[in-house]
Amino acid sequence: MSNPIVSTQALTKVYGQGAAAVRALDGVNLTIQPGEFVAVMGPSGCGKSTLLHLIGGLDRPTSGTVWLDGQDLTQLNDDQVTSIRRKKMGFIFQFFNLIPVLNALENAALPMILDGMRPAEARKRAQEWLERVGLGHRLTHRPSELSGGEQQRVAIARALASDPALILADEPTGNLDSRASEEIAGLLRQISSTWERTILMVTHDARIAAYADRIVFLKDGKVVDETILEHRNGEQAEMVADKMKEIGD
Numbered sequence: 001m002s003n004p005i006v007s008t009q010a011l012t013k014v015y016g017q018g019a020a021a022v023r024a025l026d027g028v029n030l031t032i033q034p035g036e037f038v039a040v041m042g043p044s045g046c047g048k049s050t051l052l053h054l055i056g057g058l059d060r061p062t063s064g065t066v067w068l069d070g071q072d073l074t075q076l077n078d079d080q081v082t083s084i085r086r087k088k089m090g091f092i093f094q095f096f097n098l099i100p101v102l103n104a105l106e107n108a109a110l111p112m113i114l115d116g117m118r119p120a121e122a123r124k125r126a127q128e129w130l131e132r133v134g135l136g137h138r139l140t141h142r143p144s145e146l147s148g149g150e151q152q153r154v155a156i157a158r159a160l161a162s163d164p165a166l167i168l169a170d171e172p173t174g175n176l177d178s179r180a181s182e183e184i185a186g187l188l189r190q191i192s193s194t195w196e197r198t199i200l201m202v203t204h205d206a207r208i209a210a211y212a213d214r215i216v217f218l219k220d221g222k223v224v225d226e227t228i229l230e231h232r233n234g235e236q237a238e239m240v241a242d243k244m245k246e247i248g249d
């Protein structure tokens, strides 16, 4: 087996101190192989966002380690972590985070330009990914001229265009209606299957998690269950929802 893209060991995060301390993550071991699409599910407050933030280098653990593409993030200083985040990770958020005055192409190209890439090269890569996500006919539209699902596709193209080792998606369908949500989940499935990108997605929606290769269930900061899906096209949503009920929300 090849080297994992992500590997956490005994990852623990405690917020606050003394009587007010909250153990948001409690000894999480998680390994993600190249090309895997992993969903993290669990009840509100179980530590999903905390896990994503620690793996994404947006916050630091209280103890334990995070390896990202062969590097231990916990051994690096803040500038080094920022540099790894820029070069190796692509983020997709619930609220798209697009810049209103820029069009789709400019939005998707911007992070690469800010990172020092020649604008012509950045635009070329951005356009290629916008075409792959089905927005080749919307390159010059601004966010306000796009539907929610289309805006999220721009954000996905922006996350992928720099060719990161890992895509981190935090409730990527949380602000979309159910049809657009399934389309975005199907697109992430395609990005994993066709273009072999590695995706870690947090969601509370069983229908969306059912597009992943594997679902990791968190409760009270611990991994309590794991499911490998046979059908990765949403068909097993009911089974995933039943499992969530068993775990309790």
Ligand SMILES: Nc1ncnc2c1ncn2[C@@H]1O[C@H](COP(=O)(O)OP(=O)(O)OP(=O)(O)O)[C@@H](O)[C@H]1O
Pocket: 015, 016, 022, 023, 024, 042, 043, 044, 045, 046, 047, 048, 049, 050, 051, 204
């Ligand atoms: N900055 C913080 N300071 C103190 N406590 C925090 C902080 N961030 C999160 N927590 C607590 O840590 C626990 C885990 O929070 P986290 O946001 O990771 O959960 P979650 O599973 O993503 O929840 P949700 O599904 O509601 O977004 C919760 O009890 C939360 O209140």
